Each structure stands twice: as C-alpha cells, then as structure tokens.
Amino acid sequence: MLYFVSMLKTRLALLLLASIACSVSASAQQTDSLKKDSIKIDTAQINKLRINSRPNSIPTRVRSIQLQREQIPVNLLDYKVNYWKKVITFGLNFSQSAFTNNYSAGGVNSVALGTNFIYHTEYNKAPFSYVSELNLTYGVAKNKGQGKRKTNDRIYFDNKLASQLSKHWYLFGALTFESQFDKGFNYTDLGNGTFSAQQISNFMAPGYLTESLGFEYKPAAFFDLRLGTGTARQTFVLDDSVRKVNDYGVGQNHTVKNDLAFQMVALFDKDLMKNIHLNARYALFIPYGESPKFITHRIDAVLSARVNRLINVTINGTMLYDQHTSKDAQATEGLALGMLYRFP
Secondary structure (H helix, E strand, O other): OHHHHHHHHHHHHHHHHHHHHHHHHHHHHHHHHHHHHHHHHHHHHHHHHHHHOOOOOOOOOOOOOOOOOOOOOOOOOOOOOOOEEEEEEEEEEEEEEOOOOOOOOOOOOEEEEEEEEEEEEEEEEOOEEEEEEEEEEEEEEEEOOOEEEEEEEEEEEEEEEEEEOOOOEEEEEEEEEEEOOOOEEEEEEEEOOEEEEEEEEEOOEOEEEEEEEEEEEEEEOOEEEEEEEEEEEEEEOOOHHHHHHOOOOOOOOOOEEEEEEEEEEEEEEEEOOOOEEEEEEEEEEEEOOOOHHHOEEEEEEEEEEEOOOOEEEEEEEEEEEOOOOOOOOEEEEEEEEEEEEEEO
C-alpha cells in the first residue's frame, strides 16, 4: 500500500512539472509573436512616415535669376594720354690710317670723321597726324698733302600734316627743305700730287623748298606713299660763284626759280631682320610745262646692322637723276663702322 502511494506521488509530481513546462513554453511563444507583430506595425508606420514626409515643412518661394550688363564708369584721373612720339638718333664714324716713310706697299696718312643726327617726332590723334623729321649729315676727310675734303653733306627737314579720309587714305600737306652745310668742290688732278679745286655748291646753293598738297596711302606702319597732285618747289642759288659754274636751272641773272609739278614720294622704314634695318626714300618730281627730260628721280637708302647696343655698321647710298644739275645720273655710296645711339 505504501509503495502504491509513493508511486502515485511521484507521478503527480512529474505531471505537475510537465504542465508547468508546457505553460512556460506557450507563454514564451506568445511573447515572441507579440514582439514580431509590434515590429511589423512599427516598420509599416515608419515607411508610411518616410513616404509622406517632406524635406522641408516650411514653404519656400522660387525666383528666377536674370543677368544683364551694367556699364561701370572708370575714372582715369591719374592717367594722361600722350599722343606724341619722339626719337633721337646720333651716329659718329671715325677712321684713321698712318704709314711710315719707308713702308714698302706705300700709302697716305689720312683721317676721316662722319656724323649723322636724326630727330623724328610724330603726333597721332585720330583723325589728324603730324610727322616731322630733321636729318643732318656731315663728313670730312683729310689726306696728307691734300687738305680737308668734304665726304658727305646734307640738310633735310620734312614736315607733314594729314587728316584721315578712310582706313588707308589721308589728305596731306607737306613742307620740305633741302640744302647742305658747307662749300663743295670739284677736284682735278694736275699731276705731281697737285689738284685744282672748283667750287660747285654751298649753303643754299642750291637749296630747295617744296610745298606739296595731295593724297597719302598708308597700308602699313612701315610704308608710306604720297601723291602730291599740287606741288610747288623753289630752287635757290644764292652764291654767285656757284651760279657761274652751275645755275641749277635758275638762270645766271636770278637767284630763285619756281616750279609747279606733280610729286610722288615713297617711304620704306622697317627691320628686315632682328639687327638689320632699312630706310629708303624715293622721290619723283614731274614739273608741269617742261620737257619730260627734266623729270627728277632721287633714291636715298640707309642699311644699318647693329653689332651691339652702340656699335653699328652702316651702308648709305644716293642716286640722283636731274638734268638741271648734271646731264648724267649721279650716285654716291659710303660704308662706315661706328657708334650709333638711339633714344629712347
């Protein structure tokens, strides 16, 4: 009987433990189910909030941007415009040679000096322009037993005032003066080292004053062509001794001659290379009412090569055809090595 009771208590105890375990397991499963449902509900609400939410709940107002130009005034109170351009060029050439009395190859002691001064100024303020150039050249040489002799001599002063008509054409008026500084002689070798000298020129013998009015064509800065349809030139021979040898078309009893003519002047002034510069001028003078044989041609050219800042090699030449001065064409040429200073 006791054994039966003991077995019954044991079975009741096991049954109680099994029921407790089942209840605990069911409670845990219910809790997990509730957690999952709550998570699903929260996720749906969050997604709904994300869909319906706006980045900025404050209302904004969008305006279009418009760009436009504005003229800003600039005051140049501290600046001045200079319409003038000035250039000064000065050249000096010197050569010397000496020989002893017993030098086998022979030779004559000599000294030569040449100078050149150019003053060029320009004024440009559209539509007007003014150009002025003063060119002074003088050279002398002295050989032993021969005295001083002139090698180069020229005064050239040119002034031009122009008004622009179109891109390359101008209406111009020009005034030009030409002469020389010193007396010039023609030497004749009489033999035995003696020479006879005959004076053929002097200051204002001859001298030329030319007034010209016409049109100017300037396609580039280095080229200039003048067509002087209305040109007047006065030729002066104020030295009687010169006029007796050559009156330059003035006449023996006169000192001034007036000519009306057509004149063409072409100017070329450009750097051919970095250190080589060419300046050339061609002048054509056709007098009205005279024979075509009195048409005058003159070419002046200067080719300079710079060795350094001060030392230059210069070749200059002139060719002239003028029946009033000589029946044949005239030419001169010179080669010089010396100092050439340009400012600025």
